Amino acid sequence: MNRTDPSGTGAQNLHLAILIVITAIAFIANIAGIYFGVSLLTPLFFYIPIIIAAYWFPRRGVIFAVVVGIIQVLLIYSASYPDLPQLTYAVSTASFYILVAVAVVISSLSGDLKEKEARYREIFDRSETGIFLAQNEAGGLLIEEANPRGSEILGSLPEDLAGRPLAEFWKDESGRISFLQALVKSGFVPPFESSIVSSGGGRIPVLISASRLPANKLVITLTDISERKRAEEEIQKINLHLSTINHIISQGSESSSVQELVEKCLEYTRNFLEAEYGGAKIPVSNPSAPPRLFHSGDLDILREIEESGSEESSSWRRAIDEGESFVFSAAAIGESAHSGIVIPVPRSDGRTGVIFFACRSPRTYSTEEKKILESIAKETGTAVSKLQLSEDLVDANRKANLYLDIMMHDINNANLASLWYGDLLTEMVEGESKDLASRVIDGIHKSSEVIRSLETIRRIEEKEGELVEIDLDKVIRQEIAHLPDADIRFTESGVRVCADDLLGVVFSNLIGNSVRYGGRGVSVNIHVERSGDDEVTVSVEDTGPGIPDSVKEVIFTRFRQNGTSGGGKGLGLYIVKTLIDRYGGRIIVEDRNTERPHEGVAFRFSLRTYC
Incomplete structure (x- = not known):
């Protein structure tokens, strides 16, 4: 418990009451000693309340000792004047009161300071944030002391960091300039993102903040945010993955044909990979018909790959023909292609197409990029299947209408001929035969009416x-x-x-x-x-x-x-x-x-x- 601030008003009041009682007893003893002729001993009783007051109330203990000393001198003066030795003894005793009070206060405050220093040293040493005490010199910021976490971030022992310039690790010059400007302006630098280069050469993203101290010193804090950055990157990757899938899905709903869909997907993916060429091989609805080929970008790269006799070229062509995955990252195929990838495009009917991309510069394909490409291929395959079904339905409807037109045309021609012969027959016969001929003509009229009704229904559906x-x-x-x-x-x-x-x-x-x-x-x-x-x-x-x-x-x-x-x-x-x-x-x-x-x-x- 801090003696300068007793815990609770009750404890403080208790201390004050005890002090008053002891002080009163000391005064009574002192007055009795004066009147009974033992005044040389009784002033010593005042050391007890003076020591207690200085211990319990350090900020007021010296004042208390001064007041007690003055009262003691006044008491001796009133009882012994003009006895000079008695007055000299009283003044000396009062001075000793003050010295004792000062000594007790200093001892008490020293104990508090040591306690606080131990507490702050514990925080300093065990903090998960790097803490540096630095001197702001004309030549830059010099490290005076670093806690273990700060030493770990910079990759050096604490004793090896003393006297080294912070700029040796903090290479971000624009960040340092902004840091110093804020420090001069307000004496405080709020946390901002930058990066530190450790002794091992690794770049570490950090949050840097600082506060100015007296004597041109400052305390700097570095918080390693590598984990947060990695989490943010993962979230960005997931968002990119989802946005890519959403883009392909939206293209599938907006495109009116397989060609439009595939060309848009190739253009989007080619830009995503920064590839100079992209292509696709998509099976058509008719299993016996050859697959459709689509291209986007520089066809010269594709021709060079196809014409090269290298092993990578053979693997590339085989992967496209058989619908398999294939990647070449740093091997030149022809004069231009130095990296490429082939991704299968699964379809709901079990047949497989492919999308493939090639770059002029060597590059690798990360696991996340491959996952995104697989998602693009999957969604493209689903969208292509739906569009092909739609195109097949339109084609079937077109053929059905063609067959219906031909049938209606031929039936109408046959009905016209039958009506002509029926009218001719009714003029040539009489009696029951004429009645039968009239019924035949009625049947032909009904047939023509059915044809007209069908034509009207079709117009309604198509209109x-x-x-x-x-x-x-x-x-x-x-x-x-x-x-x-x-x-x-x-x-x-x-x-x-x-x-x-x-x-x-x-x-x-x-x-x-x-x-x-x-x-x-x-x-x-x-x-x-x-x-x-x-x-x-x-x-x-x-x-x-x-x-x-x-x-x-x-x-x-x-x-x-x-x-x-x-x-x-x-x-x-x-x-x-x-x-x-x-x-x-x-x-x-x-x-x-x-x-x-x-x-x-x-x-x-x-x-x-x-x-």
Whole structure:
């Protein structure tokens, strides 16, 4: 415990109380000695409280001794004046009080200093930070003392460092200049990064800080941050690895073709490796077809490697042909290539491609670089597989459309010829034969209708154009014009709706179904009414036999018509609903007269009036 600062107010008060009691006893004894004629001995009692006060309260002990001495002299003076020997003895005794107090205080403070020195020496010697005491001379910073950790950082014994300039180890001149400027300006240098060269020649990253001391001295601290730097480098490597993978993944999602993807990946990886040439050999979907070759950078390097007859050249070509790993780091192949690497590109179908790079300068490939290249190859292989599947799907769709076009063209030609012969046949025969010929013609018309429906569906699937505002009255009039003999009633509304050039198919199917299946004398009524600020409702009603409720629920399903299913039937209403959905509307089917369901059907659908 530090005697100058007793632990706790209670202990301090106790010491003060004891001192007061002892001092009071000494004063009483001294006064008694004066009156009983033994004043030569009783002043000695004051040494006890003086020593205790100087020990417990070093900063006030001397003052206490002075006060006690003055009081002692005054007491002797008042009792013995004009006895000169008595006064001389009293003054001498008071002086000794002060000397004793000073001696006790010095002893107490010396003990405290030794304790603190031992404590600070323990910190100095055992600190994990290098600590240096230095002298700031005109010639630079001279080391006076270093703790064991500081000596370890500099690679020398503590006794060998004394008197050596710090610049011998601290080669960072700009760092030293900034250090001295900050020291002169504020007397303190906050920690900053630099590097120290040890006696063994190794460069050690450190944090340096300093504080100015009296007599042109300073204390310098060096903290070895090698482990932190290594951790930061590992984090940077991991971040680089992840960013590389993310880049390849993003290229895979952004690229529209295998060629675009591979060329971007080669360019990115070539820049990453600082390689003058990069290439790739990627198998195509057809196993019997040769793989595709891609190049980026200086092709002269590749030609020199291919034309060289060295062992490294043979290993290089074999690795590319067989999809194996290969590295040459410091061997010249041809006149330009001095290092290169081949990395397999695994694919989901089990076949393997490769990516390969070559540099004009010799270089090695670190373990981390190889891991990154393997990740690039893996992600490239995955992305290539997906793009090839996509390209194969597009190609298959293109072929399917080609075959469908050919088939529809040939069927339409055959139908036209059959209709011509059918019409000719109906003019040549009578009775039951004529009826059979009419049925044949109806079948051909249905076949042509199926072909038209298929063509419409394909147009819907392929159409990617934006919707535009269209004159609804004009579309309806055009479709009515195709049925001049039908009883169709329509009042123009002057409305424009959001649709495309397939809107007429909606009315063609709905009006055509009413005329075709409504029976003799059927009447069709079309009317348009606004159902909101940005929407209209269109109704197509007829006076035919109506549609059963059970059929209404499935009537918009493909190949459904009048409650029966069969190939080539019922595509029309499926197309109608598909188009209405495309335009952002809704369509329902209900009885024209809810109380008399057999008196016609009504199709009602909504259309937006703006796009």
